[in-house]
Amino acid sequence: MGVSRRFFVSKAAFYISLFILSITTVFLLVRMMPGSPLDYLGGEAEDVPYILTEEVREKLLSYYGLDKPLWEQYIVFVNNLLHLNFGYSIYFSEPVTRILLPHLMRTLILITLGFLFSISISFPLSIISAWRRGSTLDTIITLLSMSIYSIPSFALAILFLIVFSVELKLFPLIGFSAEENILDILWYALGPAMVFAVAESGRAYYFMRNSFISELDKDYILFAKSKGLKNKTIILRHLLRGSLSPIISKLALLFGYSLLSCMFVENVFNYPGITWLLLISYEYYDYPVLESILLIFMFTVIVMNAIADIISFIIDPRVRGGWM
Amino acid sequence: MMRFNSLKTPLVQGINLTKIFRYGLIWGEPVEAVKNVNINLLRGASLSLTGESGSGKTTLGKILLGIIRPTSGKVLFNGIDLTNPKRVPKYIRRMMSYIPQHPEEAFDPRWRLYDNIAEPLRIHKLIGSKEEEKEIIFKLAEDVSLDTSLLNRRPFEVSGGEIQRAVIASALATNPLFMVCDEPTSMLDISTQADILRLLKNIRDKLNISLLFISHDIEIASFMGFKIAVMLKGRIVEMADVDKLINEPLHPYTQGLLGIVKVEYVSSYAKNCRGCPYYDRCPVKMLPCREKEPKLKNVGGDHYVACFRY
Amino acid sequence: MKALSFLGIKGKIGLIIILFVVFIGITAPVISPYDPTSLFEPFEPPSSTHLLGTDDVGHDVLTILIYGARVSILVGFATATISTFIGLLTALIAGCYEGLDPIISRILDFFLVIPRIPFIVIISAFLTPNIFIVILVLSFFGWAKTARVIKPLVKQVYSREYVKRLKCIGAGNWYIILRHILPATFPLAVAQFVLEGGHAILAEASIGFFGLEDPSTLSWGMEINHALQKSIIFLTNIWTWVLGPPILMLTITLLSTTFISIDLETRINPRLKVRSW
Numbered sequence: 059m060g061v062s063r064r065f066f067v068s069k070a071a072f073y074i075s076l077f078i079l080s081i082t083t084v085f086l087l088v089r090m091m092p093g094s095p096l097d098y099l100g101g102e103a104e105d106v107p108y109i110l111t112e113e114v115r116e117k118l119l120s121y122y123g124l125d126k127p128l129w130e131q132y133i134v135f136v137n138n139l140l141h142l143n144f145g146y147s148i149y150f151s152e153p154v155t156r157i158l159l160p161h162l163m164r165t166l167i168l169i170t171l172g173f174l175f176s177i178s179i180s181f182p183l184s185i186i187s188a189w190r191r192g193s194t195l196d197t198i199i200t201l202l203s204m205s206i207y208s209i210p211s212f213a214l215a216i217l218f219l220i221v222f223s224v225e226l227k228l229f230p231l232i233g234f235s236a237e238e239n240i241l242d243i244l245w246y247a248l249g250p251a252m253v254f255a256v257a258e259s260g261r262a263y264y265f266m267r268n269s270f271i272s273e274l275d276k277d278y279i280l281f282a283k284s285k286g287l288k289n290k291t292i293i294l295r296h297l298l299r300g301s302l303s304p305i306i307s308k309l310a311l312l313f314g315y316s317l318l319s320c321m322f323v324e325n326v327f328n329y330p331g332i333t334w335l336l337l338i339s340y341e342y343y344d345y346p347v348l349e350s351i352l353l354i355f356m357f358t359v360i361v362m363n364a365i366a367d368i369i370s371f372i373i374d375p376r377v378r379g380g381w382m
Numbered sequence: 383m384m385r386f387n388s389l390k391t392p393l394v395q396g397i398n399l400t401k402i403f404r405y406g407l408i409w410g411e412p413v414e415a416v417k418n419v420n421i422n423l424l425r426g427a428s429l430s431l432t433g434e435s436g437s438g439k440t441t442l443g444k445i446l447l448g449i450i451r452p453t454s455g456k457v458l459f460n461g462i463d464l465t466n467p468k469r470v471p472k473y474i475r476r477m478m479s480y481i482p483q484h485p486e487e488a489f490d491p492r493w494r495l496y497d498n499i500a501e502p503l504r505i506h507k508l509i510g511s512k513e514e515e516k517e518i519i520f521k522l523a524e525d526v527s528l529d530t531s532l533l534n535r536r537p538f539e540v541s542g543g544e545i546q547r548a549v550i551a552s553a554l555a556t557n558p559l560f561m562v563c564d565e566p567t568s569m570l571d572i573s574t575q576a577d578i579l580r581l582l583k584n585i586r587d588k589l590n591i592s593l594l595f596i597s598h599d600i601e602i603a604s605f606m607g608f609k610i611a612v613m614l615k616g617r618i619v620e621m622a623d624v625d626k627l628i629n630e631p632l633h634p635y636t637q638g639l640l641g642i643v644k645v646e647y648v649s650s651y652a653k654n655c656r657g658c659p660y661y662d663r664c665p666v667k668m669l670p671c672r673e674k675e676p677k678l679k680n681v682g683g684d685h686y687v688a689c690f691r692y
Numbered sequence: 693m694k695a696l697s698f699l700g701i702k703g704k705i706g707l708i709i710i711l712f713v714v715f716i717g718i719t720a721p722v723i724s725p726y727d728p729t730s731l732f733e734p735f736e737p738p739s740s741t742h743l744l745g746t747d748d749v750g751h752d753v754l755t756i757l758i759y760g761a762r763v764s765i766l767v768g769f770a771t772a773t774i775s776t777f778i779g780l781l782t783a784l785i786a787g788c789y790e791g792l793d794p795i796i797s798r799i800l801d802f803f804l805v806i807p808r809i810p811f812i813v814i815i816s817a818f819l820t821p822n823i824f825i826v827i828l829v830l831s832f833f834g835w836a837k838t839a840r841v842i843k844p845l846v847k848q849v850y851s852r853e854y855v856k857r858l859k860c861i862g863a864g865n866w867y868i869i870l871r872h873i874l875p876a877t878f879p880l881a882v883a884q885f886v887l888e889g890g891h892a893i894l895a896e897a898s899i900g901f902f903g904l905e906d907p908s909t910l911s912w913g914m915e916i917n918h919a920l921q922k923s924i925i926f927l928t929n930i931w932t933w934v935l936g937p938p939i940l941m942l943t944i945t946l947l948s949t950t951f952i953s954i955d956l957e958t959r960i961n962p963r964l965k966v967r968s969w
Contacts, residue, residue: 072798079802091817201702204954208947210894212901212916213939220931264954318807322898326920337902340813352814355807363805449860475862487853490872505863556861 065371073364080356085135088349089128095148095343122148124345135349145346149339154346157335162354165324165331168247168254169316175255177309180263185297187263188270200267207260211253211319215326218253250327254320262312266305273301307369314362318355393592394560396421396446399455401438401616415441416452417616425559428586428593430603430624432639433613439596440483442613443562446594447480459560476506478560479553484569485545489537489552495545496533499523499552506556522551526581543574550581554589562594567602579605600639604628612636615659618678622685632687635660658690666691703955709948713941717762724758728910738933745933747915748922757937760912764945767827767896772889774831779838780881784869786839787846796839803836812899822906826899830892838884842877849876883956890949897942912938 119125123134138145144154183203187196206214273279274297282296317332324333332351339347401416416438423429423446431439444450446457448464457464459478464470479502482488489498500509500519509515523530526547532540540548546566553561563582567575583606586593597603604610604624611621612635620633631637657672658664664671668690676688699707716723725743731750738745744753786796812821812829819825849855850873858868899905900913907914915938919931 072801075798076802076805080805083806087811087814091814093817204950205947208950209943210897210939210946212898213943216916216920216935216939220935318809321809322901325902336810336813340817348814352807352810355810356805359805359807447860449856472862472864475860478860480857480860482853482857484853488857490854492875501858501863502861505858505861505867 069364069367073360076360077357080360081136081139081353082132084349084352084356085132088345088352089131091343093343095122095124095345122146122345139353144350147339147344147347149342149344149347154350157347158350158354161330161332161335164243164247164329165317165320165333167243168251168324168329168331169313169320171244171247171251172254172258172320173313173316175252176259176262179255180259180266184263184266185270187267188274191271191274200264203260203263206256207264209257210322211257212322212326214257215250215253215323218249219326222249246329250320250323250329253327254316254323257323258312258316258319262309265308269301269305269308270297273297276300303369307366310369311362311366314358317358391424392422393425393460394421394423394446394594395456395458396442397456397458399442399445399452399457401441401445401450402453414616416445419455419616419618421446421611423560423592423594425592426586426590428595428606428608430595430597430606430608430610431613432597432600432603432610435598436615437613438616439598439613440564441616443480443564443594443596447478447560447562448474449480472506476502476556477558479556479558479562481546481549481553481561481563481566483565485542485549485566486537486569488549489545491537494534494536495540495548498537499533499548499555502552502555508556518555519551522555523548525554525585526551527577542570543578546570546574546578547581550578550585554585557589558591560592560594562596564596565598566595567597568599575602582606600636612639617659617675617688618686619660619688620686621678626683626685630685632681632685632692633660633689634664634666634691638663658688699952700955700958702951706948706951706955709944710952713761713945713948714765716758717765720758720762724755726752726755728755728759730755735930735934737930744937747934748918753933753937756910756915757912757941759910760915760938761941761945763823763909763911764893764896764942767823767830768889768893768949770827771830771834771892772885774827775834775838775888775892776881776885778831778835779884780842780874780877782835782839783842783846783877784873787843788850788865788869788873797843800836800840800843803833804840806833808833808895809898809902812895813902813904816899816904820906821899821904823909826896826905827892830895834888834892838881838888841884842880845877845880846873849873879956879960883953883960886949886956887953890946890953893942893945893949912942 116125123131126134144158146152147154147157150157180203183199187199190196209217278300279296320331321333321336323329324331325337328334332354335347336351338344339351396419399416399419399421400414403413403415419438419442421429421442431442433439441450445452446464448457448459448467448470451467452465455465459474462471462474464474489495493501496519499522500515503509503515503518509518519533520530523533528544528547528551532544532548537545537548550566566582567578570578579602582593582595585591586606593606595603595606600610600612604627607624609621610624610627611618612627612633613619614635620627620631620636627636628640631640631642657670657674658667658676661667661671670690674690676690678686678688679692680686681692728751730752732742732746732752734746734748734750736742736746742752742754744757747753747756782796782800786793786800808830811833815821815829821829850868855868855872858872859865896911897913897916900909900911900915901917903914903917905911905914916935919934919938
């Protein structure tokens, strides 16, 4: 199978070069930010000069490896990455992984939950709409979903807070107390997840509806209908089989991008997820943490793209023959 | 070297042309579209190319136009080398035209027929004023029997025959010396086919244009008169004056095309094998046919055949 | 105009709304009741002097709303123009010059992988973004999307028979690109323009929401950000006039662009079979 092998090799080379480029860009951008982590170590920037003397500063700089020239720092950085060592947080004084993982997990819980909600709403709706394309029902659902999609996610989050927390006093308004078990996390994630679901479902609904419509137009559906099969059978057996694969790869992409689009919802709810960590590490110039988060973002998108590529490769033989 | 008329020098010359396509940029399985073909075309003469699909007729036509670059060999137009399409000067392009296979795709669907026909004139800046241009376009439309009221319409608003006429008009706009017609009638109905064929023949005779006429239907190809060449798997297997070829076809493949001899498909035959390209279907094959490829031989009176039986 | 008949009901509604917002933005100094820098008593409820009350700092909310429209429209329009222009150019070059295609595609893919918001966060450490920087940065990320969408269409048109015929009779590459390929990409380019405009407006509001913009910029996002700092707004009903109007305006504006782009897409799609999602 010389074809497939060549295809994989070229795609792999592409993605690897993408990785390398991302790592370099992230590194450069972060380390060249004006300002220094030392300004924030002891507290706010104004207080620090009184606390840190010159020699303490130098000691700290060399401890974190920040006194070396940029290219040396880069080599250390890449070397560490290859050993999956994400460094030591300057602000939190703990290994980055120890900080990163809980926050990342909470964010993942949020987006997974939200994603599941979103699909459970948009999937059946999109099938119904596609099946009855052009009818009043379809028009109403589409208009509604597009309108909701237009509302920015932070606005939806604010609206949710207002309605449920202020008026109905159902959900806690201000963030978390110390939660340890998974049930607590789920409870706190419920609100944001629902908002996130509503925000994302518009997009998912739209493209799923489009896929289904173009699939329904195909001849074999007409054939199945003329055979007298019940609608439900047609849907389950024929329609889904044909259109599921591109939908799955699109959904995988969407899931990857969810990591980024949940930023607003997390911020409004003060949810202690990745967004909070990003903003904190940005404010306090915590290089290792900041870099790790950015890398995670970029890697997720790259990996999701790769997965989508792989899925469409397996499904559609036409993709194999070409280059790119 | 074959010559149509040894007293004149050919307008278009193809010397030992070979084109090998590699499908897929990565693993390239080579396909010989054209192999060792020599063509000479004099001014005002015409050559018809016929053969089944995939025999290389269109590719050969495009090579002779300087659109496709041959893998080996040379193309000369009035002495100018057309072998590298990117290096062909613009004034040469003015002297040639191309009528593609699907008339509805030959024109920009967003432009009116009028603008499509006038385009070659505008590209080469041959006309000064709008009135001059209008006169010329109208005259061209008349020449090809195209109703001038249709000039304002778009390609999808007229019938196939009318588009084909418009394409021919556009091809004639710059007074070309050389014209390649690629299956100009395959997409049309029978009565329109006859009209278009007569039109093309008239044009060739009146304007002294060298015509390369391609058709998979040997009867249509022979209608144009002059010389006809039969292609199979990229090679020319027989070439002669039209009457001679129709009345006394020598190559078994030509006979098959004319319906004279029954064709049998005998054995599986690898694509680029050594012997005669017709081996797998030839009803009268002999032993040497499998090993060596027969060369084109003049068997008398400018009638060339590539077959070991002669 | 012929173009207007192109849109259906949804598109027309969207167009009316967006034109309304543009109108507000352009005539801002004229129709706004107060100068945007003037300050009053904070958190005053809506009254006859302040139709929408005042915000946490003391600005008249209606004034901020009107000037915010100006900012959003400016950012949206400018970003869409730059992105579409550069993206179209790139798509044309990549589609018609076979040799350059692989390199350009790689570059495009790299740009598409960069996450917008985090990078804007980082960049705002280098310089506090005012409107022009925001436009620049958003265009920087936007052109790749446009190019990626238009490129397949360019390739498809370029491979058509009439292009080959024109090349045969002597048309130069750029002649073909400008006279034949570009007009063919026009509908798609317009759809992308509207889409990018909407995304840009949303992005600008998001930047304001995170508080990263130049404080002197009067954007709807910044207004929302300011409002959220003071949680008192939730304990009383102050949020109705401080948070409500900016959110409403933002939503309506985005709605209009969404409607227009869906409408355009449904018209383009059956013919060209190119998805712009």
